[in-house]
Amino acid sequence: MSSRYSIFSLIRNGLSYHEHWERAWKSPEPKREYDVVIVGGGGHGLATAYYLAKLHGVRNIAVIDKGWIGGGNTARNTTIVRSNYLWDESAQLYEKAMQLWEGLSQELNYNVMFSQRGVMNLAHTLQEVRDTHRRVNANRMNGVDAEFITPAQIQEIEPLINLDTRYPVLGASIQRRAGVARHDAVAWGFARGADQMGVDIIQNCAVTGIRRENGAVTGVDTVKGFIKARKVAVVAAGNSSVLAEMAGVRLPLESHPLQALVSEPVKPCINSVIMSNAVHAYISQSDKGDLVIGAGIDQYTGYGQRGSFQSIEHTLQAIVEMFPALSRVRMNRQWGGIVDVSPDACPIISKTDIQGLYFNCGWGTGGFKATPGSGWVFAHTIANDAPHPLNAPYSIDRFYTGHLIDEHGAAAVAH
Ligand SMILES: Cc1cc2nc3c(=O)[nH]c(=O)nc-3n(C[C@H](O)[C@H](O)[C@H](O)COP(=O)(O)OP(=O)(O)OC[C@H]3O[C@@H](n4cnc5c(N)ncnc54)[C@H](O)[C@@H]3O)c2cc1C
Numbered sequence: 001m002s003s004r005y006s007i008f009s010l011i012r013n014g015l016s017y018h019e020h021w022e023r024a025w026k027s028p029e030p031k032r033e034y035d036v037v038i039v040g041g042g043g044h045g046l047a048t049a050y051y052l053a054k055l056h057g058v059r060n061i062a063v064i065d066k067g068w069i070g071g072g073n074t075a076r077n078t079t080i081v082r083s084n085y086l087w088d089e090s091a092q093l094y095e096k097a098m099q100l101w102e103g104l105s106q107e108l109n110y111n112v113m114f115s116q117r118g119v120m121n122l123a124h125t126l127q128e129v130r131d132t133h134r135r136v137n138a139n140r141m142n143g144v145d146a147e148f149i150t151p152a153q154i155q156e157i158e159p160l161i162n163l164d165t166r167y168p169v170l171g172a173s174i175q176r177r178a179g180v181a182r183h184d185a186v187a188w189g190f191a192r193g194a195d196q197m198g199v200d201i202i203q204n205c206a207v208t209g210i211r212r213e214n215g216a217v218t219g220v221d222t223v224k225g226f227i228k229a230r231k232v233a234v235v236a237a238g239n240s241s242v243l244a245e246m247a248g249v250r251l252p253l254e255s256h257p258l259q260a261l262v263s264e265p266v267k268p269c270i271n272s273v274i275m276s277n278a279v280h281a282y283i284s285q286s287d288k289g290d291l292v293i294g295a296g297i298d299q300y301t302g303y304g305q306r307g308s309f310q311s312i313e314h315t316l317q318a319i320v321e322m323f324p325a326l327s328r329v330r331m332n333r334q335w336g337g338i339v340d341v342s343p344d345a346c347p348i349i350s351k352t353d354i355q356g357l358y359f360n361c362g363w364g365t366g367g368f369k370a371t372p373g374s375g376w377v378f379a380h381t382i383a384n385d386a387p388h389p390l391n392a393p394y395s396i397d398r399f400y401t402g403h404l405i406d407e408h409g410a411a412a413v414a415h
Pocket residue numbers: 039040041042043044045064065066067068069070071072073074075076077078079080081205206207208235236237238239243258259260294335336337338339363364365366367368369370415
């Protein structure tokens with residue numbers, strides 16, 4: 001078991017030139033059999049393993065990833081964390097995640113750099129103002145903090161913003177408890193915590209098949225051979241449909257590229273996270289000074305982790321319109337992830353018709369903020385073979401019954 005990180009361990013390791021830190025997690029060879037195999041070592045898969053081990057006493061678990069942990073959308077996203085969704089089902093799920101975020105660094109003994117600097121959604125038309133008021137009221141009724149602020153208040157928080165864009169800014173919603181976190185630290189923190197409870201984290205091991213017998217799952221084929229499992233939980237984001245096909249399941253998902261960019265580091269100039277659906281881009285500033293920028297998905301479907309130049313150009317036009325002072329800042333890097341978009345812009349956290357096979361997917365452009373909550377409810381679902389009340393509405397059955405939870409208003413550019 002690794003020692004806890006503390007000021008004392010820092011001093012002790014400092015005295016030995018930082019050469020004796022224990023590995024944060026081991027890299028074992030896979031065992032022949034596990035109680036639960038989790039396919040996908042992103043934040044959601046690792047959080048699921050952590051809560052399964054910690055809260056449900058299941059210890060014989062493997063998390064299997066085809067690459068390195070956190071190398072999927074977890075380390076490719078723009079790290080916006082908020083819980084101000086419109087519908088009751090979403091507000092409750094994302095607010096559970098928010099409450100877990102608020103204690104996560106302490107829980108994991110790992111600094112996930114959760115910074116509650118506030119997230120603003122700008123309203124540029126009278127209809128957007130009405131929609132924003134509606135969402136603020138709905139949020140408050142669900143116990144989620146939300147305020148409507150005026151253009152003068154926006155300017156006070158963000159002195160650099162241009163309120164007189166193509167569509168003048170008429171106000172904004174702000175969730176002050178919302179903010180950003182360090183994405184890969186979230187994967188590493190959950191991995192370390194899970195490893196300490198005996199979870200095997202197996203990297204560079206693609207799952208190539210899901211075996212079934214008499215309507216029940218029996219294990220997974222991997223590039224390192226067959227691994228037997230009583231339960232298989234798939235948390236593979238943009239690759240979920242590929243994994244589903246291996247088990248003969250069809251998911252109502254489309255996989256699209258979603259891009260992000262960061263600039264060269266500059267002095268602190270953006271204080272919160274600012275999102276605009278109408279001008280169509282969002283921006284925040286990382287602790288090391290990079291401007292972190294994103295917008296909407298590329299419209300075509302595909303599995304290449306990159307996107308088209310057209311989206312980059314459109315995104316930067318929108319940013320320069322909102323922040324003309326940034327027009328000469330140079331962009332350092334651009335990349336893409338593959339997001340799994342469902343018809344109602346909401347996740348699927350569900351059992352399937354195959355005994356012992358579970359899916360957690362469909363988070364589309366906005367699943368990072370849900371990471372701890374998603375793992376928490378998915379662990380409950382796997383351990384009890386039944387959903388927690390928070391994720392019961394997110395069953396795959398809703399696409400048969402028609403009980404969709406339409407959060408398109410919270411998606412679009414609003415991650
Ligand atoms: C550019 C961009 C910006 C985003 N911005 C935000 C944001 O600001 N806020 C927000 O809340 N969300 C955001 N998101 C969405 C968010 O990143 C995802 O919803 C979330 O990270 C999904 O986490 P995950 O653990 O499910 O998936 P991932 O981190 O993608 O993990 C899935 C893992 O499955 C593995 N895998 C796939 N196939 C196989 C296989 N056959 N065998 C074994 N392993 C396999 C992959 O290697 C991967 O590591 C953004 C996404 C992108 C791409």
